[in-house]
Amino acid sequence: MTKTLLALALAGAALAHAPGAAARPPQAAAAIDAQGFSPERLKRLDAAIDEQIAQRQLAGGVMVVLRDGRPVVFKAYGQQDIENARPMRTDTIFRIASMTKALTTVAALMLYEEGRFLLKDPVARYLPAFANVQVARPGGGTEKPHRPLTIHDLLTHTAGISYGPGPAQAAYAAAGMTDWYLVGRDETLAQWTDRLAALPLQGQPGERFTYGYATDVLGRLVEVVSGQPLDRFIQQRITGPLRMVDTSFHLPPEKAGRLANVYGLEGGRLTLMETAARSDFIDGPRKLISGGAGLLSTAGDYARFLQMLLNRGELDGQRLLSPKTVALMTADHLGAKSGGDADGFGLGFWVNVRPGGFKELGSPGAFGWGSAYFPQYTVDPQERLVILFMTQLRPAGNSTLHLRVRTLTYQALVK
Template identity: 45%
Template sequence: MDSLMTTTPKQVGLCPQRLARIDTWRDRLVAEGRLAGATTLVFRRGQVAHLGSSGLADLARGTPMTPETIHRIYSMTKPLTSVAIMMLYEEGRFQLDDPISRFMPGFAGQRVCTGGARGKLETLPAMRDITFRDLLTHTSGLTYGFMQATAVDALYREHGIDFGGAETSLGEVVEALAALPLIAEPGTAWNYSVSTDVLGHLVAVLSGQPFDRFLQDRLIGPLGMVDTGFQVPDGQGARFAANYALGADRFLKLIDDPATSRYLAPRKVHSGGGGLVSTAADYLRFCRMLLNKGELDGVRYLGRKTIELMMTNHLRGDMAAMGQPRWSESTAEGIGFGLGFSVTLDPARAQILGTPGECAWGGAASTAFWVDPAEEMAVILLTQLMPSYTWPLRRELRVLSYQAVID
């Protein structure tokens, strides 16, 4: 990973003294006990200009956090799954406005919850079926069981709609999901959900390959993401970080021991919404492909026009206008959603430094990335603290990264 440090910040229009503020910030978070450890990376104009790690990957064992540490990236899996389904889109397998019931009949004629209690929900027939674009933009009417906000969320928990922990198969979880009511009419509201897990199963249905195999053969492998997968690579467990949450006493509490984690063994269900582990070097390969409009090192994964469509806002207005006033630790005003990630529309409304057209997303353990085509820039944050809104890390790193731009 250190071999990627191929330039000085000034050569790519970044101030080295200002960029060093990221190291100070990261060290302070660790010193104050807010994080066990973290790695940050800033890439601009084809070069890594900043790379640093602070603290420990595993407090109990004293394992240092390094750029080679393997992290659970949770929802940073979603952009890879979205690229995978768009590869099949480019092959003419479907159109964005096609109903997914064309390929999975169980999703035909779903019903929308309109009220009632968990024991007896009131529902009406949906005005139309979920489309591929609904899934890609999280406007499908699906939800997550862990949201614990609606009676439908409770039904997810009752019926085992858990792509991260299910012991059946991807197809069986999706089939059970299709039988449950939606929380909103498709296309009408932004609700974070298992939509990308359904896309993972659609990859399998359309390609005739298991989802994990397609992702490895068509994207992860060719990109050279050697430490990325649905389990920690064999023999690499010592590089795997521990995962933490903030306890009631405000101290870090271990919630997943890297020595006994389920990520060390193969899964029966591969979650396109949150199942991957990765490293800073690996995820940078993916970010560089996005910045290069679908190509990296002579291999083309998607066409330029497809990447441009994915990085375009597909919502009617911003996320706030679609019923989501805040997201993670930030306002959702001025932030839209493309095909697989958020898209900045108006930094002033979002009240944060940024660039219109920049796309981003993060993971449940406080990881984050964004790619900014206008600034030819990508930034990655890897740490392991749940939930992601415990500290405003993404907002702070965004300011620290952009304030260093001088050219």
Template identity: 40%
Template sequence: MSTATSLGFSPERLQRIERFLQERYLEPGRLPCAQLLVARRGELAYQTSLGKLDLERETPLPSDAVFRIYSMTKPVTSVALMSLVEEGRIALNDPVTRYIPAWEKLGVYASGQTGNFHTTPLAAPMQVVDLLRHTAGLTYGFQEQTPVDAAYRQLKLEHMFGGYDLEGFVDALAELPLEFTPGEAWNYSVATDVVGYLVQTVAGKPLDEVLRERIFEPLKMVDTGFFVREDQRPRFASCYQAKAGGGLELQEPADRSPFLSPPTLLSGGGGLVSTAADYLRFCNMLLRGGELDGARILSPSTVRLMRVNHLPGGRDLTELSRSLFSESTNAGVGFGLGFAVAFEPHRTLLPSSAGEFYWGGMASTGFWIDPVEQVTAVFMTQLMPSSSTQVRRDMRTLVYQALTDPQA
């Protein structure tokens, strides 16, 4: 069994991580909990589990705690779609209207409000790749920047529980304009939920079944799914919100969470719950070129295709983004097929490697995969919004300062 030292990490420097999390985040009440797993070449080098599963009951955080991972669902759904691409059942340059004919009439917003929108024709068709890289012209209601995202909020498009199912969700989008012609800009959006609809449509079975059969069961991700099973409830974390004046307030108690029941909308963009250990297996599969412990999910060439910058013109997010919000640092960062890609890592002002790919979730969870140093890391907590702290950036710094034998 490998040790941290044999994997190129300094045990003494790794100790800084726990001390930092305690002093900077947990003791001052800035985070309810923190869990970090770090692996190199697929072997676990470091793990820590701190804080409380539930602050009100003072329940210690178990190592197998179950978390809402929100947008960390996106890479999983994207991998499922790419497995169908490998089978020749869908292609990245296919027009989306081939699978959603009702979208033939979509136009770009010109003026007006909900119920009275005026649009102009698309200058280019929306392709499947636009959905994967968030250049489709869709948006999120929480952006609160345009009349289009106001319509998303009014229709409650992103509500997973008690609202639309995937078919109804896609039908509702057919009645709304796009923010821009596909390929012209980057905007963080419900695009990956539409990817989930494509997966479900092409595979001919519900999205949850596709993810279970193609990803979760082969990778032995036993705690990942669209709701919290009965046996998982004692391990399910409560979710908190940062208060304006400091401190935390309960945002969603674990014992009264809608995640305790199956959702109406199988959200490929934000619907999964998981554990750090499960998600690390997913990351290690991608690090190894699509295979883990004999389970082949994707080919190495497909993973390589996913983890390069696909933004038009090779630009980064500072040049192309119209988004109020994203789970990445924009400078030197592009977007691949399901996650951010650092192609000029020095511009992020973080220690990392060219080609590193990563993303995060609304409750401040995050992961990264460094194919140069062969490092994978998963960070879990439950604090909304993710912009409340810079803990995920801090974890990058703390992990890499402990890597004293690069490329060992």
């Protein structure tokens, strides 16, 4: 199967569940090619997802496994709307939160490839509001940064910009900067970024990994350097060329019926948290575009984006990045500073540097990330593999399903 047929296979599977399509159970596998996987062992993946649904710990989801660009699994499970008995479909639309970060990172690196800036350039050269930034001291007060805040710091989350926690937490709270969810705010990205720049950093630039708004600031950098709003740049330069037709910062009303409900585990019980009717994503075009957490997408769309990265920057004749740039993205930039179970962090996501580095099944060179809504992805260049699980579960309680699907995929790979 050629890369172009990847689009046809994913699109065909989605169409199989479209309104008016021939009757077909939403849970049925849409496109299967063993590609070195044991069909018997893959049943463990189905069983784990189905068990969570049967125990009402999950409403539903979509699972995608690609090898060599060919769908091994592209399957919908459960329901996207329990209350109205609407089954999950392979073209269901999801809030992808922090999985937005990879697209904003690619957008910035496309400009980097055009020679617009160097990664070691000071952020203040392009965003002057950061020229006089201070750093909060753990014991109180502030101090000057030891060195300028750089674009590389934004890309690696070593900019000292959190989602609130840290020695500047009180200042963040006073400014309304303690929630990653920026969708629906009544200010522009330029205005929001200037307000953030007036707050102290939570640590010295480059000192440690601090997860937070750094990619939102990177999105503003894309706007300034490109001269385009971030949503337009991403549509024209990334989602358009990759034919990611359902990936956007705003959901048109005609697609509202495909937006999955958000459920959460409260006291161990699955509870409805948000419906399309109550979603900020369909109130109108976004005023504040969040490059860190603002996109909607489908499993098929996001799988195409991941396949582009696996192909070292190209898909279906559309080259977004050079192989050398993708190699830079997927190299370890932080080492011991990365924190967590992964032993490395690249530009936009964790990277696995050595066998056993993730303390789970995997391969050296694999990379990935996830979302506050519970989706998770892994791209494994060594095995030529994409693993993607899409769902809407927030809060997720003690569930580890989003991580177990990776193990259950790897254990089924026998050749």
